[in-house]
Amino acid sequence: MTGAIPEARSHSARAARPEHRYRVLFVSRKLPFADGGGNGAYANDLLQWLVARGAAVDCLLLTELDDSTIPPLWSIPQKGMSGIRVINPGAFRVGDRYLHPWRFVRRKPDPARAVRTTAPSVAAERVAVKQAVSRGKYDAILMNYLWLAPACAGHGVTTLALTHDVWSDRAAGAEYVYTADEEAALLNSADHVLAISPYDATRFEQMGVSKPVHVLYKALAAAPPEDSSPPSARCLFVGSGYGPNAEGLAWFLEKVWPIVLEELPSAHLDVCGAVCGSVKEAPLNVHLHGRVADLGEFYHRAAVAIVPLLRGTGLKIKLVEAVSYRKPVVSTSIGLQGIEQLIGHGVDRADAARDFATNVLRHLSDPASAGREGLLARREAERFLSSDTAYAPVWEIMSTSAK
Structure with missing residues (x-):
């Protein structure tokens, strides 16, 4: 096995699996939609790149059982999710839909149990990750944001923290405020830290992140067809x-x-x-x-x-x-x-x-x-x-x- 990056293949070519097909567990509180804003597009683009190169990608979607923001029966948008298997703890899959039966009888969220999108991970999330890892032989766990690092650590699988930005530097207006020391501690519980720019990578090292920090730019999208008509003012x-x-x-x-x-x-x-x-x-x-x-x-x-x-x-x-x-x-x-x-x-x-x-x-x-x-x-x-x-x-x- 080498670290060479294989050439992108067509859909038909991907059907023939390589000798070792990398398996990735993407852990997130939100689905990585292609049109879900800049951060969603970044995560989705990375996952689709992995799929195009033959990796098997599972998305562990962490949602609280009493989260009423998700309807009892919901569908995964097909745009940008091709080739990604979604695992939603507590839900039953019915065709291309997911059924949460308890939401038919209890639609109001319990504030004591609700997990804010940016808050530190909770014990239930760690259990969900542990169960997913026990059922799949993954080569890597890719977590969406730093706050999921504790839930993803300690399962015997290499962990990568997709940071998106330096959270402690953008605390103003954020749902949950992390200090630089808290952010560094969370990131140090991952095996590898993925910074979206050299600037962020330097900031992580300055705040005391001791794990390997890799710059992972957002890639360019495919060039649109050229149009001969000039733009307007x-x-x-x-x-x-x-x-x-x-x-x-x-x-x-x-x-x-x-x-x-x-x-x-x-x-x-x-x-x-x-x-x-x-x-x-x-x-x-x-x-x-x-x-x-x-x-x-x-x-x-x-x-x-x-x-x-x-x-x-x-x-x-x-x-x-x-x-x-x-x-x-x-x-x-x-x-x-x-x-x-x-x-x-x-x-x-x-x-x-x-x-x-x-x-x-x-x-x-x-x-x-x-x-x-x-x-x-x-x-x-x-x-x-x-x-x-x-x-x-x-x-x-x-x-x-x-x-």
Whole structure:
């Protein structure tokens, strides 16, 4: 067994199993939906990459028995979940649906037992992981976020903590606040720590994480078909309801957008995602679309994407997404953390409002040039953000563990 990464195979080719098929148990409190926000897309992309390379992936979905947010009978969306087997403790599988019979008789959650999404793991979750491991011969347990590390440790299987970001640095507005010492202690109970950017990896080491820390970027999505029609004078911001997204958008609308409109009255801004809920009244030429089923049409007609974040950690997946669509990006320094090598390759850095507006206007005023810069950004990013490069550390860890 070697650590070489096998070539991606077609669906028919995957039917022929290799001599040793890696088995991965993904442990999470939420399903890793492809369209479930940046973090969900990141986890889903990694799991689909593993499946495409012949790994068997099981998803252990941890939900409290009295969690009334899930209906008694629910279905797993097919988008992005192909090839992933879902294990939901206490549920009965009926075809492609999962049945929780007790929820027909008790629909109100018990606050004393409810597990908040970001709170430390509880004994019941550790039992669920132990039972899953006893039934499957796994090469690795991949946990979704640091708080599940104690539940996943001590089962005789190599554990990898998918961190997404530095939680103690983003405590403001979080459901559960972790100190740096608490975060380090949780991560040290895993065998390997997966940081989404070099910046996060450095922070983990600074706070006392002694286990191996690997940088695991979010990979580029497959390039969409090229379209010969030029984009219009529109810019695009995509964001969840996460606090820094709302703060960054508010700064852009107050400080940057008036400058843009003064110079180019025909400019428009499209805003997609739950972040729209933070805007009480949309300024002139600002269009709030909320959650949308397909971002492709918005990226297609945009000349430039913006990432006006003022705080936050982790790799900004919205920036990677924009580059995947061959769009130039204007971002603050915070938005570029961990991916600074793209600066000057179709990606502009601007922290002052006037500088940010100047760069946005340059792209809006010359869509043809913006298109060329978007291609440049995509080509540069492909050097280190292809799936086989970005996710290689996980395969290498499993190959070592399986020996």
